[in-house]
Amino acid sequence: MYNDTTLLLGLDGLAVDHVELDADGVRVVHVITADERTRCCPLRELVSASLKERVLTEPRDLPFGGDRIRLVWHKSWWRCRTLECPKRTFTETVPPVPARARLTTRLRQAAGTAVATVKRVVSEVAASVGLSWPVVHAAFTAQAAAVLPAGPAPVQVLGRPKYQVNPLTGKNEETVGRWHTGLVDVTGTQGLLDQVEGLAAADAAWLA
Template sequence: MVNDTTRLLGLAGLAVVRVEDAVHDGPVVHLVTADEQACICPGCGVRARRVKGWVTTSPRDLPVAGRPVELRWCKRRWHCDQQGCDRKTFTEAIGEIPARARVTTRLRQAAGAAVADGGRTIVQAARDHGLSWPVVSAAFTAHATAVLPDKPQPVAVLGIDEIRRGRPQWTWNDEQQCWEITVDRWHVGFVDLAGGQGLLGQVEGRTSVAVRDWLTQWDEAWRQGVRVVAIDMCTVFKAAARAALPQARLVVDHFHLVQLANQALTEVRRRVTLQVRGRLFGGVEDEHLWVGLRR
């Protein structure tokens, strides 16, 4: 049953029976099961002997030779006649296409690798692979979980900063008679600034407890290796770093220092312009005036 078209497709456990020209972009590839283990009941592990019927599915897959393909897998539904088995019937499944899967395993892996190794965003990878955002997000999480270590390597210079994501969500607490936040719009990220590990982790909520809990989850040796902690001028991060990393030196990162300097410069510029011209800074003439004042 193994032919050249089956080898070209490269889906282990499936065989190509024919290929039809499609009305749309790519061809339609008709498949049948070529794995003898597919008829083994997933509940009891006994090989089924009685066919109940046939089912045709259309899982999405990677392009072949640069062309998108439409798969049509005609597979059998089996009866499990073993007494005591909860699975009375089951449908054939293979490693590349598990039960109830609408996307092949290699397509999921390619989408996750595009985000992790290709530098694409989840939105870009979803668009390029024809998948939804949740599917690509889960694929990226699975890819990162498989390749990342259980804990980060030793870090000498740790960076802590927050990022805003979407909108917060609230629910009403009947016992306390108040609104409680269930999804925080602020997330805190931890970055290796001196090494090559990049983003080490991210927690939801911009609170001292959330930051301290992330830091204290690592052992004492890892925490003692942190010599410098770079933060913005946030008392939340300062309190958490002092509690979890008392030996580390706290510094303010360059970005926020430059940002504050620019804000102070803008305030002085506006005040001097108002004093000299009687109006706020704006326009070409005021721009020339400000250049003269700076000199």
């Protein structure tokens, strides 16, 4: 089942059945489940022999050979016949495509890395891999959350926008951040701590 095309695609647990071109010239890669463990009920861990139905899903994946591809997974819904099982039915899942996922884990990882490590702009990454801005940003924040501490260390000096006297009006006016407040660790090494809309609310929350 693991032919050369399957090895080239490299999605563990999935095997390439065939590849075709659609009307737009996009390569459509049809894959089937190649891991018998996907027939085990996730709650009871018992192998099911009761097929409910076959379905098609199209999780987004990385471009291949420089071009985007359409991944079509021919998968199955199974019944769990254990009377005590509350799940009743379940669908096949593999690590590269978790349950209810609309894109592969490697595509999500690549999108997040492009922003977090390569320092590319979210909108640029989204356009290059065919994803929306919120999806790419969520992938980036997930990677950041995994390596950043849960909260900032104690801050000795909290920085905020600067003010100076307007020579025309004689009044103190904010010179930066008129619509947003950027709060920074002035004497420490943590850099930007927060950026929120407005001024008073940001000060009150952080000083409290």
